[in-house]
Amino acid sequence: MSRLRVINLGLPKSGTTTLARALKIAGLKTADYRIRRRQTQNADLHGAFVGKLMYDGYFHTGDPLALMDEFDAFTEVNVLREGLSLWPQTDWGLIAAIRKHHPGAKFLLSHRDPKAISDSMLRWSNLGAERLPQNAIPGLPRGYGETGHERVQWIAAHHAHMRKLFEGEDVFLEYDVADKSAPQKIGAFLGIELKWWGRANRSPKRKRNTDGPEAA
Secondary structure (H helix, E strand, O other): OOOOOEEEEOOOOOOOHHHHHHHHHHHOOOOOOOOOHHHOOOHHHOOEEEHHHHHHHHHHOOOHHHOOOOOEEEEEEOOOEEEEEOHHOOOOOHHHHHHHOOEEEEEEEOOOOOHHHHHHHHHHOOOOHOOOOOOEEEOOOOOOOOOHHHHHHHHHHHHHHHHHOOOOOOOOEEEOOOOOOHHHHHHHHHOOOOOOOEEEEEEEEOOOOOOHHOOO
């Protein structure tokens, strides 16, 4: 039987940290956004971004997971900091390479209402206000993403894209993080029991600006 690998194709603020914690408690070694020192004895991975390691593996060996063999699950794979704008969840070539090298891989799409994700992005550090509009992102070119309307359109399009790419596939599951039955659906899909499900890494509440670009 092929080894189970779990790759989440959700965008930031779609419940990726909650998923990471749930999978860790379920016994899967999980990389979420960045690999921490406590997670591995391999010093080359300390502090490395999951998305950067995926692209290094993809272009240098053909296998996006080659440099992270000790990990079972990858819950937030994008990077948007330190001069990097990497979005493996939007790259079909990279996704197809994972499927080729890891036939036991299963793909999740964590999501919630696009407006809720957009609002959370705005509240999270400088993600919505600065980093998204100031960087080139697949589906969201540089200069776009400052307004809620632009972010919502990008988020909804990503969800639609993933559904189309995996249409009719049994290796793909999308779930709404707000769905009370989400942990049962994920567990049944992966063949494991999720013993914990909650809400991790909440964005701080922020007073809505009705005068600036976010009002658009």
